[in-house]
Amino acid sequence: MKIASFNINGIKARIEALTRWLNEAQPDVVVLQEIKSVDEGFPRDHFEDMGYNVETHGQKSFNGVAILSKLPLEDVTRGLPGDDSDEQARWIEATVTGNHSSVRVCGLYLPNGNPCPGPKYDYKLAWMARLEARARQLMADEMPALMAGDYNVIPQAEDAAKPESWTEDALFRPETRAAFRRILNLGFTEAFRARTQGPGHYSFWDYQAGAWQRNNGIRIDHFLLTPACADMMTDCQIDKDTRAGDKPSDHVPIWITLDA
DNA sequence: ATGTCGCTCTACGAGCGA
Numbered sequence: 001m002k003i004a005s006f007n008i009n010g011i012k013a014r015i016e017a018l019t020r021w022l023n024e025a026q027p028d029v030v031v032l033q034e035i036k037s038v039d040e041g042f043p044r045d046h047f048e049d050m051g052y053n054v055e056t057h058g059q060k061s062f063n064g065v066a067i068l069s070k071l072p073l074e075d076v077t078r079g080l081p082g083d084d085s086d087e088q089a090r091w092i093e094a095t096v097t098g099n100h101s102s103v104r105v106c107g108l109y110l111p112n113g114n115p116c117p118g119p120k121y122d123y124k125l126a127w128m129a130r131l132e133a134r135a136r137q138l139m140a141d142e143m144p145a146l147m148a149g150d151y152n153v154i155p156q157a158e159d160a161a162k163p164e165s166w167t168e169d170a171l172f173r174p175e176t177r178a179a180f181r182r183i184l185n186l187g188f189t190e191a192f193r194a195r196t197q198g199p200g201h202y203s204f205w206d207y208q209a210g211a212w213q214r215n216n217g218i219r220i221d222h223f224l225l226t227p228a229c230a231d232m233m234t235d236c237q238i239d240k241d242t243r244a245g246d247k248p249s250d251h252v253p254i255w256i257t258l259d260a
Numbered sequence: 261a262t263g264t265c266g267c268t269c270t271a272c273g274a275g276c277g278a
Contacts, residue, residue, distance in 0.1 A: 009278085010266050034278090036267065061267050062277070112278060152278095206278085207264035250265075250278080 001071075001098045001260045002026065003105060005148040005221055007033040007204075007251035011042055011066075017247055022050065025239060027255060028070050029096055031107025033150045035064035042066065059089040065107045065149070071096045080108070082130035090127070098260030101144060103229060106134075108149035113170030121170050124152070128179040135183050135224070144229035144260070147188075150251065151222050153180045155190070158199040159219040171220060189230035191223035191256050192238070203238055204251045212243055221254045232258040 004027040008014040011032075022030070035042060037058045044054045047068050057078040058064040067073060073094040080091035090109040095102050110131070113124030131147075138145040154172045157163035166172035184190060192201070202217025211217065225233060235257040242252040 013266060034266095114278080209261065209263050211264095 001096070001103070001258045002028050002255055003103075003146070003148065003258065004030040004253050004255035005033070005107070005150075005223065006030055006253040007109070007150040007221060007249060009034050009249040009251065010036040012037065013247070014249055015043055015046065017242075017245055017249065019046070019050070020245065021239070021242055021253060022068075025253065025255065029105060030068045030253070031092070031105065031148050032066040032068065033064075033107070033109035033251075034062075035066050036061060037064055055092065055094060057089045057092040059087070062088075063109055064089045065092045065109050067092055067094050067105065067107055069094070069096055071098075080127065080130050080134060082133055083126075086127075095143070098258070101232065101260045103258065103260055104138065104141070104143050104145035106138070106145065106147040108147055108151070110149065110151045110153065112152050113176065116168065116170035116173055121173075124170060125175060125179060128176075128183075132179070132183050132186070135186055135188065138226055139186050139188075142228075144232060145226045146191075146229050146256075147224045148222070148254075150220060151180065152220055153177065153222070154218050154220055155180055155193075155222075159201070161200075161202065161214075161216045161218070166218070171218065183224065187227055188224040189227070189233075191225055191230070191233060191236040192219070192254070194230065194233070195236050201238060202240070203254055205243055207250050221251060223254065223256050225256075229258065232260050234259050
């Protein structure tokens with residue numbers, strides 16, 4: 001089972017690039033971030049015609065997450081628990097079933113948090129506390145589970161081409177990285193780092209200042225796996241070449257394969 | 261490099277978010 005995550009930065013602007021990548025990569029399941037669309041505006045029919053089941057959790061203009069899956073999506077829930085007043089669409093869950101195991105798939109778009117400090121950074125840290133609470137529940141459940149998406153977290157200095165330029169940024173502040181580590185320390189496996197060590201692996205390059213041409217990237221899109229899920233992992237890769245295509249997102253897809 | 265892109269408004273560029 002191939003499960004991917006892709007921050008597409010707007011479904012209307014990315015429908016061609018996303019379709020191209022889906023045809024090449026052939027994921028069974030993909031969680032999308034920043035669809036920047038209400039549910040009614042998402043081109044559901046287009047992806048259904050490609051053989052995908054479609055579940056969205058959108059909002060106007062900003063944020064918005066979705067799941068596309070060639071397998072049935074069961075028990076779909078929307079919104080990160082813990083704050084009923086939070087109207088930002090950043091979390092969606094569903095269960096998919098393979099040949100011998102079901103997997104709880106959580107798609108997330110963690111707040112950026114800049115400028116830092118400020119109310120947006122406070123919201124980021126509060127959201128991460130709610131994420132930790134949901135992560136604890138997933139750990140306590142028996143079903144293998146993963147949380148995939150744009151975490152807006154640079155875990156370590158080696159995950160940035162120029163870490164010195166991120167020291168005051170919400171993506172790399174010590175409080176941000178500590179909150180990320182608290183979740184990891186519940187027992188999650190960060191899929192990419194379980195298989196690939198060393199610097200130079202990125203999932204995002206800013207549109208500005210020739211960041212892609214200079215390979216000035218950061219690795220902020222991640223898979224966190226419960227132990228039962230990590231036991232099933234057979235591969236984890238970053239589709240870097242997608243950034244060189246026509247009209248690309250500023251993020252590239254990441255994916256794992258599970259023997260599920 | 262202060263370097264770009266996507267979205268919305270009642271627009272024909274500006275402001276916001278990233």
